[in-house]
Amino acid sequence: MAAIFALFQAAINYKPVSRAIHKFNQSATAKWVPVNKSFISLNKIILRAAVERLELVHVAITLRCVTHQGYRHLLLVNDERDLQIAAAGRVDDFIISTQEANASPFEYFEAEKAISLPLNFKQPQGQPQRLGYLVAQIAPDARLSREQLVKELTLVADEIIRTIGRYQTRYRAIHIYGDQSYWVGNSKALRQLDQRIDQLAKGSQPVLIRADKGSGKVIAARSLHCLSRADTAPFIESDCREWEQGGAAGILQSLHTYAKGGTLFLRNIDVLSRSEFQSLCNFWKQAAVTRFDNSYSLRLIMSLSSQHVALESFQVQWLAQHTQELLLPNLLDRRDDVRDLAQFYIREFTLSSEFDLTEDAWQLLESHHELINVEQLKALIQALALTTDGKLVSAEELRAALV
Secondary structure, X not given: OOOOOOOOOOOOOOOOOOEEOOOOOHHHOOOEEEOXXXXXXXXXXXXXXXXXXXXXXXXXXXXXXXXXXXXXXEEOOOOHHHHHHHOOOOEEEEEEEOOOOOOOOOOOOOHHHEEEEEEEEEOOOOOEEEEEEEEEEEOOOOOOOHHHHHHHHHHHHHHHHHHHHHHHHHHHHXXXXXXXXXXXXXXXXXXXXXXXXXXXXXXXXXXEEEOOOOOOHHHHHHHHHHHHOOOOOOEEEEEHHHOOOOOHHHHHHHHHHHHOOOEEEEEOXXXXXXXXXXXXXXXXXXXXXXEEOOOEEOEEEEEOXXXXXXXXXXXXXXXXXXXXXXXXXXXXXXXXXXXXXXXXXXHHHOOOOOOEEOHHHHHHHHHOOOOXXXXXXXXXXXXXXXXXXXXXXXXXXXXXXHO
């Protein structure tokens, strides 16, 4: 459950300087994730890459799933009570394979030439859980030994588990924030971003997000919070542009009190004056060694108003010494995600029947380099949803909307 409320009020003009997320019921945590088209596609990419790299015949994974309200979900719980709540029907195995859709995944498997590895998923708190198996068919002329293949396939299994973890984080964020709190797409840039966020979540240094508008700075901060803090830890978001002039030191201390070992996300720190930025430096020196419940210290995340914003030399020096950077890709770096994003917003903005684009229009959209952030693409789809009369949008109609 999420709620937005003001923590501070200026003496004359009301200006919210913080948005806080209330603690929420532990049972609201996402304990299963939908096995949707995006999830299947991403895992097939991993499996096909393994087939090519390791010269295998084919690879498949089996996953324990439940059908709930007509949708298949991957179960991330062992508790019998949770299974009963989740399962309106039967629990069964779902197979994702490199085989063609009309072929049986295990039709040509030979036991003596196959390798089977368990897929064990560990919750942030809890014991490892068996989700299914990775099964690979070795080619007759394989150049790698069985031992080498087992070692390589273990890394493939680890990548699949990390993918599952990222999907759980996305849907867990929806439970917490109640809105779309994840990136849409399966591009290489997004997969690399997920890996970088996983890496940063394991550390304790402040994270500095460098990105242009519409690149998902809030999504990145929420993902870091979900991966590095307990479900009940608060997430406090504050925009430095809304701070009362000269009040940085007091505001930061108050924010620290409300964060209580959770995450403090400071947006647009580049607008701080020299003295206010010095207050931030002094604040972190104290906050870094202050622990709540003898466990977590504050998780500090900061962002800049744009990727290439100019900073003063002392700011550059302090940030280089005390933070780790997270650079977010813009839409130009994510051209492979344009179609997925557009279809996502078509479903969101279409009031009656959904519309589509002709193949020429899709190609025009994917190659249009003036769309540099997701917000621009979102506005374009919203405009098309309001003006299109037919089922298909032609390249000419799209070109007119792009002007």
